[in-house]
Amino acid sequence: MRHWGSETRYLLLSVAPGALCIVVFLVLPSLYLMGMAFLSNGPYGLPTLPLSLQAFRELAGFGFLGWSPGNLYTLLRSLWQTALATVLVIVIAYPAAYTIATRPVRWRAIMLLAVVVPSWTNQVIRSVGWMNILAPDTPVSNLAASLELTEAQMGLFPSQFAVIVGLVYNFLPFMVLPLYAAFERLDHSQVEAAQDLFAQPWAVFWHAVLPQTLPGLMAGTVLVAIPAFGMYVVTELLGGGKATMVGNLVARQFAQASNWPLGAAGAIIMIVMTLVGLRVLRRLGQRLGGDREVVL
Amino acid sequence: MTLHYPAKGLAAALGLLLSTQASAQFSGQTLYLFNWSQYMDPNIIEAFEATYDVDVVENYFNSNGEMFAKLQAGGVSQYDVVVPSNYFVPRLIETGLVQPLDHDQISNLDNLMAKFIDPSYDPGNQYSAAYQWGTTGLVYNRSALGEVPTSWGVLFDPAINPNQPFAVAEDSQVSLGSACAYLGHGYDCQARDALTEAAELVLQAKQRDNFAGFIQGTPVLQQLVRGSVAAGMTYNGDYIFLKSEDPQGFADIDYVLPQEGAEIWVDTMMIPAQAPNPELAHAFIDFILDAEVGAQLSNWNYYSSPNAAALPMLDEILQAPPVTPTPAQMDRLSFTPSLEGEALQFQQQLWREVQSR
Amino acid sequence: MTAPGLARGLRVFWWALMVFLYAPLAVVVFFSFNQINSSARFAGFSWQWYERLFANEVILSALGNTVILALTSSAIAVVIGGFLGYGLYRYRRWKLGWLIWLIYLPVVMPDIVFGIAEMTFFVTLSQYIALFTPGLTTMIIAHVTFQVPFVALLVNARLLSLDAQLFEVCQDLYATPLQRARYFIVPVLTPAIIASALLALTLSIDDFVISFFTAGPDSTTLPIYIWSAIKKGVTPEVNAMATLMIAGVIGVALLSLLIQPTTSATSSKRRSAS
Numbered sequence: 001m002r003h004w005g006s007e008t009r010y011l012l013l014s015v016a017p018g019a020l021c022i023v024v025f026l027v028l029p030s031l032y033l034m035g036m037a038f039l040s041n042g043p044y045g046l047p048t049l050p051l052s053l054q055a056f057r058e059l060a061g062f063g064f065l066g067w068s069p070g071n072l073y074t075l076l077r078s079l080w081q082t083a084l085a086t087v088l089v090i091v092i093a094y095p096a097a098y099t100i101a102t103r104p105v106r107w108r109a110i111m112l113l114a115v116v117v118p119s120w121t122n123q124v125i126r127s128v129g130w131m132n133i134l135a136p137d138t139p140v141s142n143l144a145a146s147l148e149l150t151e152a153q154m155g156l157f158p159s160q161f162a163v164i165v166g167l168v169y170n171f172l173p174f175m176v177l178p179l180y181a182a183f184e185r186l187d188h189s190q191v192e193a194a195q196d197l198f199a200q201p202w203a204v205f206w207h208a209v210l211p212q213t214l215p216g217l218m219a220g221t222v223l224v225a226i227p228a229f230g231m232y233v234v235t236e237l238l239g240g241g242k243a244t245m246v247g248n249l250v251a252r253q254f255a256q257a258s259n260w261p262l263g264a265a266g267a268i269i270m271i272v273m274t275l276v277g278l279r280v281l282r283r284l285g286q287r288l289g290g291d292r293e294v295v296l
Numbered sequence: 297m298t299l300h301y302p303a304k305g306l307a308a309a310l311g312l313l314l315s316t317q318a319s320a321q322f323s324g325q326t327l328y329l330f331n332w333s334q335y336m337d338p339n340i341i342e343a344f345e346a347t348y349d350v351d352v353v354e355n356y357f358n359s360n361g362e363m364f365a366k367l368q369a370g371g372v373s374q375y376d377v378v379v380p381s382n383y384f385v386p387r388l389i390e391t392g393l394v395q396p397l398d399h400d401q402i403s404n405l406d407n408l409m410a411k412f413i414d415p416s417y418d419p420g421n422q423y424s425a426a427y428q429w430g431t432t433g434l435v436y437n438r439s440a441l442g443e444v445p446t447s448w449g450v451l452f453d454p455a456i457n458p459n460q461p462f463a464v465a466e467d468s469q470v471s472l473g474s475a476c477a478y479l480g481h482g483y484d485c486q487a488r489d490a491l492t493e494a495a496e497l498v499l500q501a502k503q504r505d506n507f508a509g510f511i512q513g514t515p516v517l518q519q520l521v522r523g524s525v526a527a528g529m530t531y532n533g534d535y536i537f538l539k540s541e542d543p544q545g546f547a548d549i550d551y552v553l554p555q556e557g558a559e560i561w562v563d564t565m566m567i568p569a570q571a572p573n574p575e576l577a578h579a580f581i582d583f584i585l586d587a588e589v590g591a592q593l594s595n596w597n598y599y600s601s602p603n604a605a606a607l608p609m610l611d612e613i614l615q616a617p618p619v620t621p622t623p624a625q626m627d628r629l630s631f632t633p634s635l636e637g638e639a640l641q642f643q644q645q646l647w648r649e650v651q652s653r
Numbered sequence: 654m655t656a657p658g659l660a661r662g663l664r665v666f667w668w669a670l671m672v673f674l675y676a677p678l679a680v681v682v683f684f685s686f687n688q689i690n691s692s693a694r695f696a697g698f699s700w701q702w703y704e705r706l707f708a709n710e711v712i713l714s715a716l717g718n719t720v721i722l723a724l725t726s727s728a729i730a731v732v733i734g735g736f737l738g739y740g741l742y743r744y745r746r747w748k749l750g751w752l753i754w755l756i757y758l759p760v761v762m763p764d765i766v767f768g769i770a771e772m773t774f775f776v777t778l779s780q781y782i783a784l785f786t787p788g789l790t791t792m793i794i795a796h797v798t799f800q801v802p803f804v805a806l807l808v809n810a811r812l813l814s815l816d817a818q819l820f821e822v823c824q825d826l827y828a829t830p831l832q833r834a835r836y837f838i839v840p841v842l843t844p845a846i847i848a849s850a851l852l853a854l855t856l857s858i859d860d861f862v863i864s865f866f867t868a869g870p871d872s873t874t875l876p877i878y879i880w881s882a883i884k885k886g887v888t889p890e891v892n893a894m895a896t897l898m899i900a901g902v903i904g905v906a907l908l909s910l911l912i913q914p915t916t917s918a919t920s921s922k923r924r925s926a927s
Contacts, residue, residue, distance in 0.1 A: 011744050015752065018737030018801050022755050025798045026767070029774030033766070036773065043637050044391045046368060063645045064488075070652035096670055099663045111667075113906055118674045120902045122876045124861050125895040128883065129677025132684060132892075136461065136524045137694075150505075153440070153460050155524060158509050169677070201659075230763025232862055237883065240509030241502060244652050247765040252651070254769050254866075256361040257468075257644055258368060267766045274761055328870045333885045355870050358884055370776040370787045374870050518886035522691050542690075 030271070037264035045258025055261035059269065071249065075269070078245040081160070082228045085167035089175045089224050090217065092168070097179035097216075101186070112180065119173040127166055127237040134162050134238075158240020166234035171227070175220035182216025211288075218285030226277055230270055246270055323349040327576050330355050330363065330375040332563070334514050334537065335428070337596035344583050350576060358513060359467050360384045367393050373570035376577040382562045383469065383632040385417045385424050390636065394423050394566045401578035404585035407605040412562065417634060424564035425581050426602035428533070428594065431621060431629060432470055432512075432559040435535055436462075436527035437520055439548040446552045448478035450527050452501050460526035461508035463516050464501060468647035469632050470512070470529065470559060471498055477557035484630040488642060495646040499653055510651075514538070521545040532618040533599035540598070551618050553625050560621075560629035562602065678899050685892035702893040712894060714871075715878040719858060722789060722874060726796035727853035731846060733797065734804025734853075739838070741805060742812040756806065759799045768866035771795045775867065788869030795867045796857045803856065804849040811845035851909075 037055050039047035061067050100111045118126065133140055136155035144150050156162055186209070194208040210217075232247040239248075246266060253263030327344075329336070333356040341352050357363040360381050367378065372393050380388060388394045399405055405413070405425060412426040436450055440460050449456045451464060452475060465471045475494035476485035485491060501507060508525050516528035517538050532551060539546040565584065567577045583589055591609035594601040600620055601610060614620065621629060635643055688697035706712055741752065759767065771791065778785040785791055823833040861876040868877055875898065882891045 007744075011740055011747070014736040014740030014743070015749075017733045018740075018805060019752060019755055021733055021798055021801055022759060025771070025774075025794055026759050026762070027755075029770035030762070030766070032774050032777070033770040041641070043640070044368075044387055045365075046391070058645070064642045068649050070649040074652040092670065095663060095666050099667050102663075110910065113910060114671065115674065117902060117906045118678060120855055120859065120906065121678065121895075121899055122859050122861060122879070124876050124879050124883070125681065125898060126677060128879070128891060128895055129681045131883075132680045133677055135522075153526065154506055154508070155461075169674075172674070226761060227763070230765055232765045233880075240507070241651060242507070247763060249648075249652060250769065251765050254369065254772065255365050256359065257648065258361070258365050259644065260773070263769065267769060270763050270766050274763060278761060330870070353871050355873075356881060356885065369772055369866075370779060370869070373779070373786060515884065515886035518690075518888070 033264050034268050034271075035264075037261055037268050039261050041259050041261045045253075045260055047260050047264075055265040058259075058262050059265045074244050074249050075246055077243065078229055078247075081164060081167065081243065081245060082225055085164055085171065085228050086221060086225045088164070088168045089171050090221070092172060093175035093179050093220065094213075096172075096176050097183050100176075100180050101183035112177070115176050116173045119170070123170060123233050124237070126169060127234055130162060130166050130169065130238060131157055134165070157238055158242060160239070160243045162238040163235050163243040166238045167228050167231060170231075170234060171224040174223040178216040178219040178223065179213060180216075182213040186212055214288050215285065218281060218288075222278065222281050225281070226274055229273065229277065246273075321348075322573075322576050322579065325573055325576055326351045326353060327377065327573060327580055328353050328355070328375045328571075329580070330357065330366070330371065330378040332356065332379060332513075333358065334534065335379070335563075335597055335599075337593055339596070340584070340589055340593060343589075344580060347583070348576070348579060358515070361467065364388070364393075367568060372568045374572065375568050376571045376573050377580055378566050378568055379427055379563050380566060381632070382415070382417045382564065383634045385564060385566070386634045386636065387640075388566060389418070389423050393569055395569045395571070395574065396422050397425065397567065397581070398578060401575070402582045402585065404582050404587075407585050407587055407590065407603050409602055409604040412602040415562070417562075417631075418564070424566045425585060427563045427565050427584065428597065428599035429560070429562040429602055430599045431532045431553060431618070432465070432529055432561065433532065433551055433553045433618070434527065434558075435517065435520065435530045435549060435551045437523075437549050440523075440526040446555050448474045448554045448556055451529075452478050452497055454504060457506070457527060459506050461506050461524065462501075463508050463511040463519070463525050463528035464498060465512040465529040466510040467512060468643065468650075469635070471510075472643065472646070473557075473559060473630075473632060474529065474554075477554065480556070482630065483557035483559060484633045486633050486635075486639065491643060491646055495650055499650045502650060503653075517549075520549050531599075533597050536598035536613070536619060553618075553621065553628065555628065557628050557630060559632055560626075561632065681892050682896045682899060685889055685896040687889050687892075690888050702889040705890050706893045706897075709890070711873070712875075712878060715873045715875050718789065718872055719874040719876075722792055722796060722864070722872075723854050723857040726793045726800060726857050727850055729793070730797045730800035730804050730853045731850050734801040734849065735808050735842070735846060737801060737805040738808025739812065739842075741809045756802045758802075760802050764799075764860070764862045767799065768795070768863040771798075771863065772866040786869060787867055787872075789872045791867040791869070792864055792872060792874075795863050796860065799860075799863065800853040800856055803852050807849040807852065808842060808845050811842060815841065851905075 036047045038051050038053070040050050040052045040054055042048040059071055061069055061071050096115065100108055100115075103111060132138070134155055134157035135141065136153055138155065141150070141155040144156055145154075150156060190208040190212065191204060194204040199207070229245075230247045231245060232251055235243050235245050235248050246269065250263050250266035250270060253259045253266065327350055329352055331354060336354065341354070344350070345352055355375070357366065360383075363378065363380055364384060364387065367375070367388070368391075371378075378394075399421070402425065405421060408426055414420055415426070418424045434446075434448065434450055436444065437460075441450065441457060444450050444456055447456075451457070451462050465474070472491060472494045473483045473485070475497040476490055477483040479490070479493055479497065481487070481490040481494070485494070508519075511519065511525070512529050513531055514534050516525060516530050517534055519525040520528065521538070521542065530551070535551040539549070565581050567574055567581075571577050584593065585603060587603060587605035588609065590601050590603035590606035594606065594614055595611050598614065598619055600614065601607070617625065684691075684695065685702055686698050686700070687695055688699040688701070737756070741749065741756075772787070775785045775787060775791045779787070819837070820833075823837055828836070861880065864874050865877055865880065868874070875894065879891055879894060882888070
């Protein structure tokens with residue numbers, strides 16, 4: 001702390017380029033976008049001057065027809081699909097992480113890699129793969145049809161089911177990794193103690209395993225639920241217009257339907273919900289699992 | 297039996313017609329074309345590149361809305377030639393996204409048929425020159441659906457099609473127009489309650505179990521061949537094009553213009569307001585309007601040509617339906633209305649409702 | 654440790670999971686060799702889609718764009734992010750909470766909002782500064798912005814795992830800042846730099862949404878090309894393209910497996926030593 005001046009200089013030198021980059025190329029554009037939400041919609045979609053809250057009113061569903069619930073449905077559908085996908089991911093990731101953690105050490109790297117590699121492929125390609133598998137007249141679709149889950153000629157895609165499958169597929173590795181890290185640090189004496197007390201397997205899990213893996217679970221939930229909420233590609237390709245989420249709604253106002261203020265208002269909602277979701281999950285994690293922070 | 301001039305032949309022919317001054321003027325430059333997919337003969341592009349010693353970069357869009365949004369998002373200063381449909385032309389003019397055409401640089405404009413010179417959507421051809429025209433109709437798989445009436449009911453009536461997958465057009469005005477036609481209000485309905493009723497119909501269709509998405513044009517045809525869709529909306533030229541490439545796959549697939557009414561459209565060439573190379577763009581438009589090039593274009597993409605001078609060189613297949621509708625069919629075809637202001641916003645909001653519920 | 658029934662159940666589960674994870678990729682690869690244009694019926698083996706692929710200039714230029722974009726943005730991000738991470742560590746006793754928030758911002762922002770914000774921002778800027786017309790430049794800028802936080806956090810985490818006294822050791826040995834950087838910090842950070850460079854590359858190649866919104870007419874990347882191909886109507890040419898990309902990813906994965914054993918060995922030794 002002696003050369004305070006030069007210390008600050010070094011700090012600025014190392015930190016400034018990165019911080020500036022984020023401020024100029026993320027914060028500024030985001031503020032600009034959010035500002036657009038308070039402008040009126042010009043005749044052909046570009047924002048024009050009189051300031052107004054019309055965009056928010058349209059987002060809430062008010063328009064020429066009075067109130068209509070379309071956008072609300074989209075928001076609720078986003079929350080529902082995100083929640084469902086997250087729960088499914090958790091259900092699959094727990095046994096997967098546990099399996100990896102209980103194998104001999106030399107296998108673990110390969111197994112982890114095996115789980116993670118599909119997420120290194122581009123998300124468009126992953127969706128194409130599911131489009132191929134779930135299309136009409138494929139083995140999987142025919143199986144579903146014979147089980148009378150779908151009509152004979154319809155495939156499993158496009159549908160809400162396909163979207164959920166796509167979401168789970170995309171985000172599974174992001175839950176497996178933190179859970180695996182948590183399992184590695186698991187204190188087995190607690191598990192053994194529970195077993196010694198003749199607890200049922202489910203009770204062993206609930207009382208001995210779950211509390212210890214909570215930080216990993218919370219970290220994973222953040223890594224899964226937050227991006228899933230804003231998902232665009234999977235719903236667009238696998239949903240066929242039936243599973244529109246908030247991200248699709250916002251993107252459409254810029255890429256097909258031209259209503260920038262409305263899109264900007266939607267973007268604000270997405271940002272707010274993301275931040276709120278983050279805060280809720282972190283608080284939940286802290287409340288339930290002590291103060292073990294997980295550095296990304 | 298199609299007259300296809302190979303690229304070199306075309307270039308040679310035109311090279312003779314155009315003086316050397318033409319090729320020197322633009323040498324080494326690039327033209328950015330923003331067009332519908334499967335709409336431009338690669339041979340024509342090669343001929344243009346050879347004649348003027350330039351490079352052509354093609355980008356594609358699948359719907360007018362996409363094209364419009366892309367222009368607004370910076371495309372206005374990146375593309376030299378764009379090809380919108382008639383009902384988007386007034387919108388483009390009014391938003392200032394396109395620039396007036398300099399008729400002095402487009403001598404071939406006179407080649408156009410009378411009805412395409414001074415059209416209602418662009419008086420005096422101030423901003424646009426017709427490219428191709430065609431129809432949008434119903435396409436379906438006969439063996440999957442059986443004998444069905446020539447009606448939009450194939451898409452909108454669950455009784456006609458209870459369980460085969462079907463698709464509705466991505467373009468809001470086209471879908472709403474067909475729904476309006478089915479309901480008896482005519483394809484070019486503009487009254488608010490008519491449109492609202494149409495929107496409800498499309499929404500009901502979307503909520504049926506066998507709805508397979510908002511798809512149109514080439515993608516829906518490809519899905520028809522693969523069997524993942526049994527009915528949809530597409531353009532006559534796309535249908536013939538793919539059918540000629542794969543007659544066996546299309547043996548059971550029919551294109552019809554429903555009795556209640558369908559769309560007739562004109563696509564036009566326009567130049568964005570801040571195009572990087574407007575002179576080259578004018579040269580390109582002039583090139584396309586040439587009689588031989590126009591004929592080759594239509595012979596390749598199976599659409600009707602607006603070029604009167606090209607008529608003698610068109611293939612026979614282009615002179616019969618579905619490419620050229622019969623007079624009886626023409627009676628029930630309407631242009632999609634050009635909406636603006638509140639009417640446009642109302643229609644867009646209706647469509648948003650349909651998309652999100 | 655585990656009951657035999659549970660162990661067998663887990664083994665079955667694991668293989669089912671592998672099927673689930675790799676079936677889509679396998680199907681994509683499988684149908685890229687299809688003789689007919691279908692992804693429902695396999696009619697015979699054929700290389701035709703690959704032949705068409707390599708004759709397709711547009712795809713090759715998209716590949717070029719993808720590679721240039723990934724390499725350039727990763728290089729820039731590693732430098733900027735490395736310094737940022739170092740600054741975070743070095744001045745961790747100062748009140749830099751706001752900086753942590755700033756760093757997390759690109760990570761938590763939904764990429765659709767990120768992409769659209771960049772698009773509208775660049776479109777407006779491009780009216781005044783030609784540099785910002787949508788194209789490779791804007792894509793690189795956008796990619797760097799979302800890569801920097803990951804690099805910074807990785808570097809910071811690595812530095813945090815070091816024994817802080819090591820810095821004092823440098824001082825006791827009268828090392829100048831430059832010598833300290835050269836003989837201590839850079840070697841120690843090398844694994845983190847490599848890891849973050851790989852991560853940045855992956856993020857860039859994987860990205861679709863942000864690239865889509867910041868791209869210009871001749872800066873199509875492979876994901877954007879595949880997307881438009883899907884929208885136009887899928888042919889197995891798309892599958893062929895996807896297969897090559899999957900092969901690339903698996904190749905990198907296998908490579909990393911080969912490098913892995915050495916680094917994990919040294920790090921665990923170091924862990925057990927300290």
